[in-house]
Amino acid sequence: GDSVTQMEGPVTLSEEAFLTINCTYTATGYPSLFWYVQYPGEGLQLLLKATKADDKGSNKGFEATYRKETTSFHLEKGSVQVSDSAVYFCALSDSGNTGKLIFGQGTTLQVKP
């Protein structure tokens, strides 16, 4: 079945450092891909999405490009801030067209001043 694999955390960076969180997926069809963020004590918020190959999703300085050839959707940000400290989840819409999301295990990011 469909699945998502994220790099293990926690990831600890200094403020203004470059961020990459790797995400790869396995799917039988052509899913949409998402990054969600969960700040401490809060629910999930959509960060960005891409619906087809070569699409780039972007929001709040974060970017991710849908790479069909490498089945990847890596999250990047050029300069992280302390306020970016959160758990980041990569997800895909399942190939069965049921509307369900399949999530990766989540990556904790801690940014130190």
Place this chain on the structure above:
Amino acid sequence: SAVISQKPSRDICQRGTSLTIQCQVDSQVTMMFWYRQQPGQSLTLIATANQGSEATYESGFVIDKFPISRPNLTFSTLTVSNMSPEDSSIYLCSVGQGIRTDTQYFGPGTRLTVL
């Protein structure tokens, strides 16, 4: 995006009791889902709440343990029945207007602790 509220936001319950969690959306939505997030873990889909019919459960989840209602297009409830400490989790509802290309929006979650 849809505004989603959940009640209660958190609760501490005794083993063997049941808790009903409510999810309210500020607009009509096609799809509603219930997820579980165990401590330090990712999200696992419990079921899809279908309006006017029985929910569709994922493998490992059964109606007797997690009965779900969805009486209309803006409201759903999830009951966690006969609770044990293993049920301690965050329970989240999410909504979407379609499939595949559409975005799901999540409620703030209900943090449940079972003693």
